[in-house]
Amino acid sequence: MRELVQNAWLGWQQxxxxxxxxxxxxxxxxxxxxxxxxxxxxxxxxxACVTGLCICPLTAALLMxxxxxxxxxxxxxxxxxxxxxxxxxxxxxxxxxxxxxxxGRIAGRTGVxxxxxxxxxxxxxLFLCGSMGKPDWQKTGERLGDQDWEESQPxxxxxxxxxxxxxxxxxxxxxxxxxxxxxxxEARRYSGRILLPYGRNLWDNGLNAYSYENCGEDLQAMYRxxxxxxxxxxxxxxxxxxRPTEEEKAxxxxxxxxxxxxxxxxxxxxxxxxxxxxQEYITKLEEILGIQGQEIDGYYLFCL
Amino acid sequence: MRIQDIRKSGKQNQKSQKTDLILMGVLCLVMLAExxxxxxVVTGSTLSFCAPLYALGAGLVAAAVLLLLLGRGKKKxxxxxxxxxxxxxxxxxxxGYRILALTAGLLILFQLIQILAGxxxxxxxxxxxxxxxxxxxxxxxxxxxxxxxAPYEQGMPxxxxxxxxxxxxxxxxxxxxxxxxxxxxxxxxxxxLVCGYLVYWQLAGIFFSESKEKKVCFLILVxxxxxxxxxxxxxxxxxxxxxxxxxxxxxxxxxxPYTVSLSLRGKSMRAxxxxxxxACVVWTFYGLGACLFLLAGMYLxxxxxxxxxxxxxxxxGPVCVS
Numbered sequence: 321m322r323e324l325v326q327n328a329w330l331g332w333q334q335x336x337x338x339x340x341x342x343x344x345x346x347x348x349x350x351x352x353x354x355x356x357x358x359x360x361x362x363x364x365x366x367x368a369c370v371t372g373l374c375i376c377p378l379t380a381a382l383l384m385x386x387x388x389x390x391x392x393x394x395x396x397x398x399x400x401x402x403x404x405x406x407x408x409x410x411x412x413x414x415x416x417x418x419x420x421x422x423x424g425r426i427a428g429r430t431g432v433x434x435x436x437x438x439x440x441x442x443x444x445x446l447f448l449c450g451s452m453g454k455p456d457w458q459k460t461g462e463r464l465g466d467q468d469w470e471e472s473q474p475x476x477x478x479x480x481x482x483x484x485x486x487x488x489x490x491x492x493x494x495x496x497x498x499x500x501x502x503x504x505x506e507a508r509r510y511s512g513r514i515l516l517p518y519g520r521n522l523w524d525n526g527l528n529a530y531s532y533e534n535c536g537e538d539l540q541a542m543y544r545x546x547x548x549x550x551x552x553x554x555x556x557x558x559x560x561x562x563r564p565t566e567e568e569k570a571x572x573x574x575x576x577x578x579x580x581x582x583x584x585x586x587x588x589x590x591x592x593x594x595x596x597x598x599q600e601y602i603t604k605l606e607e608i609l610g611i612q613g614q615e616i617d618g619y620y621l622f623c624l
Numbered sequence: 625m626r627i628q629d630i631r632k633s634g635k636q637n638q639k640s641q642k643t644d645l646i647l648m649g650v651l652c653l654v655m656l657a658e659x660x661x662x663x664x665v666v667t668g669s670t671l672s673f674c675a676p677l678y679a680l681g682a683g684l685v686a687a688a689v690l691l692l693l694l695g696r697g698k699k700k701x702x703x704x705x706x707x708x709x710x711x712x713x714x715x716x717x718x719x720g721y722r723i724l725a726l727t728a729g730l731l732i733l734f735q736l737i738q739i740l741a742g743x744x745x746x747x748x749x750x751x752x753x754x755x756x757x758x759x760x761x762x763x764x765x766x767x768x769x770x771x772x773x774a775p776y777e778q779g780m781p782x783x784x785x786x787x788x789x790x791x792x793x794x795x796x797x798x799x800x801x802x803x804x805x806x807x808x809x810x811x812x813x814x815x816x817l818v819c820g821y822l823v824y825w826q827l828a829g830i831f832f833s834e835s836k837e838k839k840v841c842f843l844i845l846v847x848x849x850x851x852x853x854x855x856x857x858x859x860x861x862x863x864x865x866x867x868x869x870x871x872x873x874x875x876x877x878x879x880x881p882y883t884v885s886l887s888l889r890g891k892s893m894r895a896x897x898x899x900x901x902x903a904c905v906v907w908t909f910y911g912l913g914a915c916l917f918l919l920a921g922m923y924l925x926x927x928x929x930x931x932x933x934x935x936x937x938x939x940x941g942p943v944c945v946s
Contacts, residue, residue, distance in 0.1 A: 339855040366925040388909050394858030398914050403860050407845040450852025508754040512761025519771025526749030532778035
C-alpha cells in the first residue's frame with residue numbers, strides 16, 4: 321500500500337508535468353459550478369468527486385489497487401470522463417459568448433471581433449494545456465555528429481531495416497535472427513516467420529507483464545554484447561583519447577567468440593551487424609564464423 | 625413542454641436509438657470474438673476454423689442490425705405533412721451551423737486520413753502486431769511466444785490470455801486477406817475513431833438537444849481535445865490517434881463515453897454490455913473495470929441528487945395556490 325501511495329504521489333507530478341489537461345478539467349468544473357450550469361448535475365458531481373479521488377494520493381492509491389498493479393497511475397484518470405466534460409464546459413462557455421453577441425447585435429451594440437477573439441483564446445488555451453506540436457514521445461534518436469538519425473529519417477530507416485529483413489528471409493520459410501535492437505524491435509512486427517533468440521521485453525520492460533517466460537543468462541549476455549557492438553561508432557568521429565583501446569578491442573573479440581557460440585546453440589542462423597562498424601571488426605567476425613558477410617544497405621548479413 | 629420541444633425530443637430519441645443499434649452491434653461483434661477466442665483457447669482450434677465461424681456470427685449480427693435500422697427508418701417516414709415540414713426545416717439551416725459542421729467534418733476527416741495513411745504509432749509496452757503475426761504464422765491462438773516465436777515454456781497470465789482483440793484482428797486479416805500491419809495499425813483504429821465519434825454525437829444530442837450548433841461545436845471541441853491530448857500515454861488523444869488498436873483506447877474512446885450516455889438516458893441495464901465488453905478487451909480486476917466503476921458512480925450520483933431534491937422539497941413544504 322505504501323508503494324501504491326508513493327506511486328500515486330509521483331504519478332500525479334508526472335501526469336501534470338507533460339501537459340495540463342487535468343488543470344483544464346478543473347477550470348471547466350469551476351466554471352460549471354460558479355456559472356450555475358447545472359443541467360448535467362449527475363455527470364458534474366460524478367466528475368468532480370472522482371477527480372478529487374484521483375488527485376488525493378490515498379484515494380488514488382485505492383483506485384490503482386482496484387485497477388490492479390498492471391496499470392500505472394495515469395490510468396486511474398480513465399475513470400474520469402475528461403474529454404466529454406471539457407468539451408461540454410467549453411461548448412457552454414462558447415455558446416454563452418455567442419448568445420451575448422447575438423443579443424448585442426440585435427440591439428445594435430456589439431461588434432463580432434469580441435466573440436471571435438474569445439473563441440480563438442479558448443482554442444489557444446486548449447492547445448497550451450496540451451502538446452503544442454510534436455510531443456516528447458515522438459522525438460527519438462541519437463545525435464551522430466550533426467545528424468539526427470531517427471528524427472530526420474524515420475521512414476527511410478524503417479525501409480532499410482525491412483530491406484535487411486527481406487534479405488535475411490530470402491530463400492527460407494523461417495529464420496532465427498540475431499541483430500541490433502532496432503532490427504529485432506521491428507522483426508516480429510514485420511513477419512511471423514522471423515524467430516528471435518530473445519524478445520523485445522529485454523528493452524521494453526512493460527512487456528514483462530504479458531508472459532512468464534524468462535531469458536537465460538546466455539541470452540542476456542548476447543543482448544549486452546550486441547548493444548556494446550552497436551555502440552562502436554566509426555573511430556574518425558572520436559577524439560583519440562575517446563577511441564577504444566587495444567585491450568577493449570581484445571575483450572570485444574573474446575566476448576564475440578563466446579556469444580556467437582551461444583547464438584549457434586540457441587538456433588540462430590542469421591546475424592545482422594551494424595554496417596557502420598570499422599572493417600577490422602567485420603574481418604574479426606568473419607574469422608570467428610568462417611564465412612564472409614554480405615553487405616546490405618546499412619548492415620552486414622551473416623548466413624549460417 | 626411545447627409541441628416543437630416534444631417533436632425535437634422524439635426525433636432525438638429516434639436518432640439515439642439508431643446509434644444505439646449500431647453501437648450495440650459493435651459490442652456484440654466484440655463479444656462474439658471473445659466467444660470464438662475462448663473456444664479456440666480451450667479446444668485448441670486453428671485460426672482457419674475460427675475465421676469462418678466468426679464470419680457467420682458477425683454476418684448474422686450485421687444483418688440483424690441492418691434489418692432493425694431499416695425497420696426504424698420505415699416507421700419514421702409518416703409521409704405528407706411531416707416530410708414537407710422536414711424539407712422546410714432543412715432549408716432554414718443557418719450559415720453558422722454550416723460553417724461549424726464543415727469544420728467538424730474536416731477535423732474528423734483529417735484524423736481519419738492521419739490514421740489510415742500515417743506511419744506514427746505508439747508501440748511502447750504493446751505487442752499486438754507481434755501477437756497477430758504469431759497467430760497467423762502458427763495458425764493458432766497463443767501456441768508460440770509472440771516476442772520470440774518459440775513455443776511457450778512457462779506460459780502466460782490467464783487474465784491476458786482471455787482477451788480477444790488479437791484473435792479478432794487475426795480473423796479480420798484472414799477474412800479480408802489484409803496484412804496484419806494494415807488491419808492493426810490502420811483499419812481498426814479508423815473504425816474505433818468512427819465508433820467514438822458516433823458515441824460523442826449521441827452525447828452531444830443528450831447535452832444540447834435544443835441546438836444543432838451547440839452539438840456540432842461539442843464535436844469540434846472533442847476533435848481538438850484529441851489533438852491537444854496526444855502528449856502522454858493514458859490520454860485519449862494519444863490512445864485514439866496513435867494506438868487505436870489497443871483495448872485501453874477502445875475502452876477510453878468508445879466504452880466509457882457510451883456508458884455515460886446510457887447512464888444519462890436511464891439505460892443502465894444496457895450499460896452492463898459495456899462492462900462485459902471491457903472485460904473482453906482489457907485487463908480488469910476479474911471483470912470489475914472502469915465501466916462498472918463509472919456506472920456505479922453515475923448511479924450513486926443520481927441517487928444522491930434525487931435525495932437532495934427530495935429533502936429540499938420537504939423543507940419547502942406543499943405550495944398553496946389561493
